[in-house]
Amino acid sequence: MYRYLVRRLRAVARLVGLMLAIGLSLAGATAQAQTGYTQTRYPIVLVHGLFGFDSFLGVDYFYGIPSALQQGGARVFVAQVSAANSTEVRGEQLLAQVKNIMAITGAAKVNLVGHSHGGPTIRYVAGVAPGLVASVTSIGGVNKGSRVADILRGTVPAGTLSETVVNNAAKAFVALINLGSGATGLSQMPIAALNSLTTAGSLKFNQRFPQALPSDCGSGAELVNGVRYYSWTGTQPVTNVLDVSDGALGIMSLTFGQASDGLVSACSSRLGKHLGDYRQNHLDEVNQVVGLRDWFSADPVTLYRQHANRLKLANL
Ligand code: CA
Secondary structure (H helix, E strand, O other): OOOHHHHHHHHHHHHHHHHHHHHHHHHHHHHHHHOOOOOOOEEEEEEEEOOOOEEEOOEEEEHHHHHHHOOOOOOOOOOOOOOOOOHHHHHHHHHHHHHHHHHHHHHOOOEEEEEEHHHHHHHHHHHHHHHEEEEEEEEEOOOOOOOOOOOHHHHHHHHHOOOOHHHHHHHHHHHHHHHOOOOOHHHHHHHHHHHHOOOOHHHHHHHEEEOOOOOOOOOOEEEEOOOEEEEEEEOOOOOOOOOOOOHHHHHOOOOOOOEEEEOOOOHOOOOOEEEEOOOOOOOOHOOOOOOOOOOOOOOHHHHHHHHHHHHOOOOO
16 A cells, blocks of 8 residues: 555656646747747847937837847847938938947848838938848838928918918927927927928938838838838827827827828838838837827837847848
């Protein structure tokens, strides 16, 4: 009886040991998979838009995004270009930083990810130096101009919008710039930046850099001069009543008469392979302000992680 009990206990112990070993190896495999999920071949360079330098309200411009990408194995750099300048000036600043990043990391190329004015900015670098760029990803990119910039430059044709809507949109934009930079109004917004962001200014830029732009509101070419092009955007101007920026984006969205994220129309944002329209406004696209967004839609940070995985799987 005693021997039988010992044999049974040993058998149970072996079984438990085996189950533990399987459990541990499964956990190890899962941990390994998570480690490499965003581990792209080339470094990822995040390029900001209109608001501040690498920060918005004193916090990371791409809120919580660089760390989330790094946790999955990506090498991430946050570029610092002029908050308010022409696309060409910002593009040249970025080109110099890309060369520095390549020198530091030894990487042969970079993956460029730009938000808002960052979209045209990264297109500039891919246009003048395609050999240095593995991919271009434009998020809420001002690729065909912004109605709000047209209003601020006074180029909206008379009679298309009521004076009240125009005035309120202009005020809302100034309020948003003040909110983001803690400064005073349009002095933070040089004319060169605004000119680049108008419909007319964008069309002129696009004549020089037409790569991957669709002629309509669909997808553009995915591969041009060896560079992969992608885009996504938000189409919901108001998403969270707790977010102080939602009011301004909601007011500005009234000027569009078509789907927009409050600052950029969905059609203007299209570039290369269109990856989706989300329930996000222009600042939700970078997980601002401090993560306040529509809780019941896609997490902005998750979209960046999934995209890094997409780049990884494309060997980029
Ligand atoms: Ca928000």
